[in-house]
Amino acid sequence: MWNIADMSLLVTCPNCGPREVEELRCAGESTKRPAAAAPSQRELNEYVYFRDNVWGVQREWWFCRVCEEWFLAERHTYTNEVVRTWHPGPADSPGGRDGSEAASQQEGAQVL
Amino acid sequence: MTRLAPQPYELIDRSIAVTFLFDGKPVTAFGGDTIGSALYASGRRVFSRSFKYHRPRGLMCCSGHCANCQMTVDGEPSIRVCVTPVREGAVVKGQNFVGSLDRDLMQVTDKLGGPFTPPGFYYKTFIRPRRLWPLYEKVLRGAAGLGRLDPRGTPRPRIDVEHRHADVLVVGGGEAGLRTATDAASAGRHVILVEEGPEVGGALLADPDGHLRAAELKRRALAAGVELLAPAIAIGLFEYGFVPVACENRLVRIRAEAVVVATGIVEQPLVFPGNDLVGVMLPDGVRRLVNRFSIKPAERAFVLTADDRGLAAAADLERAGVELVGLLDLREGQPPNIEARGHKGRVEAVSVNGKLTRTDLVVMSGSPQPNYKLLAQAGARVEYDETRGIFIPTDLPASVTAVGGAAGEVGEPAVTTPVLGYTGEKSFICFCEDQTAKDLKYAIAEGFDSIELSKRYTTVTMGPCQGRLCHVNSIRVYARATGLDENAIGTTTARPPHTPITLGLLAGHPEEPVKRTSLHNAHEALGARMMWTGAWKRPHSYGADAGAEARQVHRAVGLIDVSTLGKLLVTGPEAGAFLDRVYPNRFSDLKAGRVRYGVLTGDAGRIMDDGTVARLDDETFYVTTTSTGADAVYQWFTWWNAVWQLDARFTQLTGAIAAINAAGPKARELMERVSADDFSNEGLRYLDARQVRVAGVPALALRIGFVGELGYELHFPSPHGDHVWETLLEQGRELDVAPFGLEPQRILRLEKGHVIVGQDTDSESNLHEAAMPWLVKNEKEFEWVGKWATQAAADRGLRWMLVGFESPSGAIPVEGGQVVIDGVSSGRVTSVRRSEELGKVIGLAIVPHALAVDGGRFDVQVNGKAVPMRVHLGPFFDPAGERLKA
Ligand SMILES: [Zn+2]
Numbered sequence: 002m003w004n005i006a007d008m009s010l011l012v013t014c015p016n017c018g019p020r021e022v023e024e025l026r027c028a029g030e031s032t033k034r035p036a037a038a039a040p041s042q043r044e045l046n047e048y049v050y051f052r053d054n055v056w057g058v059q060r061e062w063w064f065c066r067v068c069e070e071w072f073l074a075e076r077h078t079y080t081n082e083v084v085r086t087w088h089p090g091p092a093d094s095p096g097g098r099d100g101s102e103a104a105s106q107q108e109g110a111q112v113l
Numbered sequence: 114m115t116r117l118a119p120q121p122y123e124l125i126d127r128s129i130a131v132t133f134l135f136d137g138k139p140v141t142a143f144g145g146d147t148i149g150s151a152l153y154a155s156g157r158r159v160f161s162r163s164f165k166y167h168r169p170r171g172l173m174c175c176s177g178h179c180a181n182c183q184m185t186v187d188g189e190p191s192i193r194v195c196v197t198p199v200r201e202g203a204v205v206k207g208q209n210f211v212g213s214l215d216r217d218l219m220q221v222t223d224k225l226g227g228p229f230t231p232p233g234f235y236y237k238t239f240i241r242p243r244r245l246w247p248l249y250e251k252v253l254r255g256a257a258g259l260g261r262l263d264p265r266g267t268p269r270p271r272i273d274v275e276h277r278h279a280d281v282l283v284v285g286g287g288e289a290g291l292r293t294a295t296d297a298a299s300a301g302r303h304v305i306l307v308e309e310g311p312e313v314g315g316a317l318l319a320d321p322d323g324h325l326r327a328a329e330l331k332r333r334a335l336a337a338g339v340e341l342l343a344p345a346i347a348i349g350l351f352e353y354g355f356v357p358v359a360c361e362n363r364l365v366r367i368r369a370e371a372v373v374v375a376t377g378i379v380e381q382p383l384v385f386p387g388n389d390l391v392g393v394m395l396p397d398g399v400r401r402l403v404n405r406f407s408i409k410p411a412e413r414a415f416v417l418t419a420d421d422r423g424l425a426a427a428a429d430l431e432r433a434g435v436e437l438v439g440l441l442d443l444r445e446g447q448p449p450n451i452e453a454r455g456h457k458g459r460v461e462a463v464s465v466n467g468k469l470t471r472t473d474l475v476v477m478s479g480s481p482q483p484n485y486k487l488l489a490q491a492g493a494r495v496e497y498d499e500t501r502g503i504f505i506p507t508d509l510p511a512s513v514t515a516v517g518g519a520a521g522e523v524g525e526p527a528v529t530t531p532v533l534g535y536t537g538e539k540s541f542i543c544f545c546e547d548q549t550a551k552d553l554k555y556a557i558a559e560g561f562d563s564i565e566l567s568k569r570y571t572t573v574t575m576g577p578c579q580g581r582l583c584h585v586n587s588i589r590v591y592a593r594a595t596g597l598d599e600n601a602i603g604t605t606t607a608r609p610p611h612t613p614i615t616l617g618l619l620a621g622h623p624e625e626p627v628k629r630t631s632l633h634n635a636h637e638a639l640g641a642r643m644m645w646t647g648a649w650k651r652p653h654s655y656g657a658d659a660g661a662e663a664r665q666v667h668r669a670v671g672l673i674d675v676s677t678l679g680k681l682l683v684t685g686p687e688a689g690a691f692l693d694r695v696y697p698n699r700f701s702d703l704k705a706g707r708v709r710y711g712v713l714t715g716d717a718g719r720i721m722d723d724g725t726v727a728r729l730d731d732e733t734f735y736v737t738t739t740s741t742g743a744d745a746v747y748q749w750f751t752w753w754n755a756v757w758q759l760d761a762r763f764t765q766l767t768g769a770i771a772a773i774n775a776a777g778p779k780a781r782e783l784m785e786r787v788s789a790d791d792f793s794n795e796g797l798r799y800l801d802a803r804q805v806r807v808a809g810v811p812a813l814a815l816r817i818g819f820v821g822e823l824g825y826e827l828h829f830p831s832p833h834g835d836h837v838w839e840t841l842l843e844q845g846r847e848l849d850v851a852p853f854g855l856e857p858q859r860i861l862r863l864e865k866g867h868v869i870v871g872q873d874t875d876s877e878s879n880l881h882e883a884a885m886p887w888l889v890k891n892e893k894e895f896e897w898v899g900k901w902a903t904q905a906a907a908d909r910g911l912r913w914m915l916v917g918f919e920s921p922s923g924a925i926p927v928e929g930g931q932v933v934i935d936g937v938s939s940g941r942v943t944s945v946r947r948s949e950e951l952g953k954v955i956g957l958a959i960v961p962h963a964l965a966v967d968g969g970r971f972d973v974q975v976n977g978k979a980v981p982m983r984v985h986l987g988p989f990f991d992p993a994g995e996r997l998k999a
Binding site: 010011021026028034035038039040042045048049050062064069070071080081082088089090091 | 276352353355368716717747748751752755756758765896901902904905
């Protein structure tokens with residue numbers, strides 16, 4: 002259900018250019034997946050359930066429903082100013098191939 | 114006679130007669146009249162009753178700003194009739210009164226209660242005893258309020274939502290707005306101009322020949338290519354030039370690179386006792402009546418003015434033959450004590466320092482203020498200019514500019530504090546909410562000494578005019594009472610909507626799109642009863658008896674359209690490695706041509722989705738998901754790979770591929786009739802996947818068995834849907850083939866104890882407690898999404914378990930029914946059906962882990978009574994799976 006103006010920003014998809022927010026999906030701030038092979042319950046809970054929820058520029062995941070690709074964005078959570086957007090590369094998840102430094106999206110939003 | 118002889122520049126067309134009903138009686142108007150001007154011309158002076166005291170109110174601004182002329186038009190309440198064009202046959206009614214507009218019985222609240230109802234009176238008086246609140250509330254709700262909605266509903270056209278883009282959006286169609294729009298359009302930019310009134314011209318429309326000049330400006334704007342929307346209300350101004358616009362029955366969401374706010378000015382009332390009496394008007398209101406509608410608004414007029422606007426009104430009134438009985442220019446010397454006196458709510462006289470002058474019209478001009486509300490809501494700062502006595506918007510948001518009156522071009526500096534006689538009774542500040550200067554001072558004395566607190570306590574600025582007429586004067590009263598200056602008092606936060614709009618506009622939304630499979634028409638032709646499943650429409654069943662439809666599958670062969678399944682192709686050298694990471698079970702060791710069931714979990718260990726994975730070759734996997742999970746799984750996979758960057762690619766095939774499941778003991782025979790490929794038990798084993806041709810169409814055949822019988826799930830290009838479906842039905846006629854819907858499928862899968870993710874699992878379900886521990890690969894070297902949480906759930910000890918159950922009594926609990934153990938709610942029924950095949954009522958339930966043993970007993974509430982159920986582990990039907998593998 003759309004709302005009249007709860008989110009009214011334009012976000013620039015690296016492929017598709019500036020787009021209405023409805024054409025995209027914000028998957029929440031990026032977080033760090035535990036590096037340990039067997040994280041403690043506390044580490045696991047922090048990773049799964051806790052978010053920084055900053056007032057300011059945050060790094061977050063976006064999915065473009067037009068080109069169906071994921072990208073990263075830096076957005077100010079108060080002004081909605083999108084500072085930059087880019088497709089993730091190896092630099093964004095060092096060691097990403099083994100998952101040790103991976104960022105995670107909000108799982109709650111994922112489950113239908 | 115109220116109507117003047119024809120005037121040279123009048124806007125009405127006397128050759129056209131329009132008749133509408135007011136409170137049941139016909140009123141005749143001319144073409145070009147508004148409902149308000151026609152009623153005024155017919156002699157009506159009382160247009161509404163005030164919100165709290167039920168005081169009579171008449172036309173004041175005639176420009177659509179104030180709430181004085183709100184009426185119910187054709188069932189829609191709170192319409193400002195001063196700017197609503199007349200319509201033949203319109204049904205117009207007054208509102209907020211008991212009895213009649215002229216004799217409102219509720220006015221007793223003014224006569225008796227008035228002096229005793231300061232702000233907060235209702236909060237304080239009616240709070241105790243608490244038990245009587247429902248009664249108080251009923252009475253108070255009836256007394257206050259602005260019109261009534263027809264409980265049977267007012268038929269309204271559908272609300273449409275439209276998205277527009279523009280280079281420049283100009284809000285406001287006065288002279289400044291029209292000129293700016295024309296210039297921008299002439300420079301080649303795409304310009305949209307929205308005007309909240311029915312026509313452009315703004316303040317020009319009050320001048321004698323103003324509409325001619327307005328028409329010329331409009332002509333030039335249109336010629337330059339400006340797109341004009343009117344009446345169209347800009348509801349708010351948001352980031353990135355986003356402006357939702359209420360355009361009658363459309364909500365137009367405009368995104369503009371640049372927004373120009375040209376909302377003009379709002380004339381301000383003067384504050385003196387009796388300033389709300391019927392017959393006290395703002396100068397442009399009077400001038401519109403005279404110059405546009407050729408109305409002689411009164412016999413005598415008294416003008417109180419802080420600027421030249423009052424003088425202009427005086428000139429127009431004299432030209433119309435109104436006797437000017439007094440003119441007080443507040444710029445000349447100390448303001449005297451002024452009071453308007455009335456009889457039955459209508460002004461009769463003005464008293465200046467005690468000297469009484471009889472009059473039936475008072476023009477008050479407190480000098481205009483920039484109409485900065487939209488800018489303030491967008492985040493601009495509003496600053497008080499002491500020399501000019503006006504609030505000016507500054508620090509405008511990026512890409513927003515203001516022009517004309519809204520930017521502060523309001524003419525010569527006038528008297529900077531045109532607040533008079535504010536000590537007196539009934540000096541109204543806020544006409545919408547019936548708040549006087551005294552009420553504000555009372556609130557300050559009570560400690561509500563910030564303007565924001567006062568707003569909430571007194572509700573000043575919160576009425577339908579949205580502060581246009583009361584915001585500045587309330588700040589001035591605060592400044593005087595507290596000794597602070599206007600900038601220190603500050604302004605209240607401006608919020609959207611900037612003008613009242615209907616709830617329908619907010620609630621209205623485009624029709625939800627429906628997804629249909631390529632077999633949709635075939636289902637309808639077969640008389641299927643369609644049902645919603647997520648965004649899809651699917652056949653529930655094809656006849657009245659879903660149980661019989663299910664039995665047909667056991668007896669012969671049935672066809673079900675499963676095109677709604679999500680279908681993804683995962684390809685690449687690391688496709689297998691990728692799947693190993695997202696599924697708890699392993700896929701890299703799956704042999705080409707084989708199928709394996711998979712369940713997806715998130716890192717919280719919750720079950721997200723399930724489906725089958727078929728390996729087509731070394732680097733190609735064909736993945737199916739649930740019908741509602743197609744998009745989510747695609748996003749899930751591609752997101753993880755954006756992180757991992759494995760050499761794998763993902764292709765969404767859901768819409769491109771149709772799928773039919775042919776299931777039943779005669780399924781093989783059917784396939785042999787429509788295909789030359791080897792469908793023998795050796796050629797296509799249980800859980801084999803093979804490229805075949807069916808009815809001449811290349812298809813992927815998956816031998817799987819969700820419904821518990823020998824079955825082939827055929828996936829093929831959607832455009833061939835009808836052809837394959839028809840061929841299967843035709844060629845299978847002798848085999849008693851029949852289509853079956855979702856409901857029989859649910860019975861069949863329940864007989865097998867097969868889980869539906871989302872139905873039998875919830876946001877708490879993990880693999881262990883959903884009875885799928887066999888899926889979990891425990892090898893140390895494998896990391897998969899959800900492994901940690903799944904392990905943690907096992908480590909802490911299982912609390913719940915999804916189990917099958919039978920209802921020995923035959924009673925059928927509802928899905929979601931409470932599992933009760935020793936009188937305590939302990940779980941719930943997730944699925945339940947009667948199986949004709951088994952002659953039993955069977956189901957799945959989440960129960961305490963300790964009960965998850967064959968023969969375990971628990972009760973379920975059925976119609977308020979505890980009914981015993983018996984746990985059954987494993988499939989109810991064909992537990993060894995012999996029929997599947999036959
Ligand atoms: Zn894109």
